[in-house]
Amino acid sequence: MSRSRGPGWVPNQHGAWAMLASPLAVGILAGGPAWVHLPLTAFWFVGYFAFFATSLWLKAGRRARYRPPVRTYGVAALVLGVITVVAQPGLLVWAPLFLLPLGVGLAAAAARRERELLSGLATVVGSGLMTVVAYAAGPGTDLTRAWLLALVQFLYFAGTVYYVKSAIRERGNDRFRRLSGAAHAGATLVVLTFSPWLAVVFVLLTVRAVAVPPLGASPKQLGIGEIVATTVVALVSLLTV
Template sequence: MKWFIPREHGAWAMLIVPYLIGMLATEVTLVHWFFFIGVLAFYFASAPLLTFVRQPKLLKTAVPSLFVYVLIGTIFTFPVLYLIPEIILISLFILPFFILNIVFAKLKKERLFINDLCAIIALSFLVVISYYIGSGTIEAITFILMTINIMFFTASVFHVKTLIRENGNKKFLMNSNVFHGFTVLIFVLLGMPMIALIFLISSLKAWMMPKQKRYKPVQIGLIEIANSVIFVVGIGIIF
């Protein structure tokens, strides 16, 4: 049986980071970890599902691992959904973005920036879910954290694309530099200097990495993982 383990470093971070920052901003509980195992299993299930969407002839290859992942996800998430049914309502906001991801996969246009943005927004709702599990409520700070997460990963996508698919595209590079600058400036203007500092660290990475050099995907992935760790630690300390 083929397991279809997701290999994208960015997607792993987009899944783990929002859940962690929502959790760290509240009281960490065993329910958080129990539910996260289920979320992780469903994320794994997306790999065989999208493989089937792209190549329907691989149905028999994709179904076994899809079934196992969905079963594990169900075992770990359904008890939590029974205890905290409000999570189901929050999850409904994720569905339209997930459907768009499937449509882009079917059209074989998964590399489009808009597809990445849909995935970022969808997974950023994990901030809200994780925060709700820990606090039993949704507050203004929940959406602030969610927005910060969206901005962080949007900047990351801009940066990674300047090094790979959009390498040499001066207009895209300019947009990336401007967006990174915006992430710093907006939090300075909002009177949140520590958040601005976190984004400045991320922006310096994007601005100073030579764009003429060809990087291996694993090199870019490791740098982004390190950047994500700095982000989570910083947000955890601040909030």
């Protein structure tokens, strides 16, 4: 998309792609693939485009030049959502669970506080929920496992909210870095209760959360590290949970 078309057409939050892809992929792989995953995947990604465009529009004070992508992606997401529900009506039961994180995210954008912790963690909740939805859309029947996998996704990505913030916007803030380390350590203890192997991964993530921010890594280096970490967490959770 060219800049002449106006803002909001292409999301610029690069870290969001992992939060979109990983929970969806984990849910599909754990529960087994089904045809309904095709429209569900399209709805999930286009829905994010609509959320991003709407957030930008709200942040900009609802200015008219920000409105076209909101309308376009909003209508596309609605159509894809209807197709998904028609293909598998039972998935509609999960929709209310997304209302709170969606509302928090949009309210934060309207207040220009979208980069605060509460907004980031609300986004992570919505992301993690997709693990259960994608699982339920397939032939899998063990929802307890689906919720545990969703919990892993939430704990991991919640940790990245702290970690990335401590390495960029809060770089040099030792108090926030310690808070990030404590959040990672807490997540490790939770994971230890159901997957010792995954707990080992979270121990390494805790060490990273404490040791890496003072090194002054670039956003590109942090991004590459996140790709690797996201992949490892997803694979180990699928194999051990």
